[in-house]
Amino acid sequence: MTTRRFEGRHALVTGGTDGMGLVVAEHLAREGASLVVCGRDRGKGAAAERQLAAHGGRVRFWPCDIARPEEVASMVEGAADWLGGLDTVFNNAGVTSKRALVGESSLDDWQHVVGINLNGMYYCLRSQLKYMAAAGGGAIVNNSSLAGITAIAGQCAYVASKFGVVGLSQAAALEYAVATGERAAVRVNVIAPGPIAGGMNSSENLAAHPEHTRRKIAATAMQRLGQPEEVASAVLWLLSDGGSYMTGAVIPVDGGARAGKF
Numbered sequence: 001m002t003t004r005r006f007e008g009r010h011a012l013v014t015g016g017t018d019g020m021g022l023v024v025a026e027h028l029a030r031e032g033a034s035l036v037v038c039g040r041d042r043g044k045g046a047a048a049e050r051q052l053a054a055h056g057g058r059v060r061f062w063p064c065d066i067a068r069p070e071e072v073a074s075m076v077e078g079a080a081d082w083l084g085g086l087d088t089v090f091n092n093a094g095v096t097s098k099r100a101l102v103g104e105s106s107l108d109d110w111q112h113v114v115g116i117n118l119n120g121m122y123y124c125l126r127s128q129l130k131y132m133a134a135a136g137g138g139a140i141v142n143n144s145s146l147a148g149i150t151a152i153a154g155q156c157a158y159v160a161s162k163f164g165v166v167g168l169s170q171a172a173a174l175e176y177a178v179a180t181g182e183r184a185a186v187r188v189n190v191i192a193p194g195p196i197a198g199g200m201n202s203s204e205n206l207a208a209h210p211e212h213t214r215r216k217i218a219a220t221a222m223q224r225l226g227q228p229e230e231v232a233s234a235v236l237w238l239l240s241d242g243g244s245y246m247t248g249a250v251i252p253v254d255g256g257a258r259a260g261k262f
Helices: 019-030 044-054 069-083 107-134 155-177 201-206 210-218 229-238
Strands: 010-014 034-039 058-061 086-089 138-143 186-193 250-253
Touching: 010 019, 019 034, 019 044, 019 069, 019 086, 019 210, 019 229, 034 044, 034 069, 044 058, 058 069, 069 107, 086 107, 086 229, 107 138, 107 155, 107 186, 107 229, 138 155, 138 229, 155 186, 155 250, 229 250
Parallel strands: 010 034, 010 086, 034 058, 086 138, 138 186, 186 250
Antiparallel strands: none
8 A cells, every 4th residue: 555655745856857766756746745856858857747647646847957056946946836835855866977087087077077966966955945944844865876975986076076965965954953943944864875777777788888787786785786666765764754853864775885895
């Protein structure tokens, strides 16, 4: 039987048109939330909107490039207005970097990746927290990466941006943990997924790089890739009332990959 943990909630998912974002959005819709998903691809957005609407709730796709602060501010304000509030957020939008040593990496790649993964996260959090703290509070989960808590070689922009997401999120968690006379409390937590099937780990990419795939799987204690549904379970718990005493936490969803690093 489907639970209804998010009945009456007003939810926003960035990067919500495919992959982990879409899986989380599906669960939110199925469990009673009114929902806005945002992304850059209007075709994917329209398809996601149709798919999510099949669960019977209010759903809207909102086109937005999170690397543009003015678009983010407009999107958050518009989403909150359309939803009639905003209290549940999964910030999932992000990109990976090209493989290169730090000394051989390109400035363009650095600016592109940091511009979306870290600057974009800041733009989103800034607008979301400003609204949510003034309108009753809520819960936010930000998507970092295992590479945001344990560095990997060859992807300096990705690693730096995802470490930055952790620091930014924990700073926000400290600032908004307690309600004051001027603002409501907002819980802010982070997930740090390890190798997850789909997206960068599509079957085509895995088949094209068999040795890299072997090493990636071997690095996990469970000896397999995770599934988007397994990440979604952690996100949904943190967003739900079940995670009410959680803020500033960084939760690895990595099949035990980090356990083997220490």
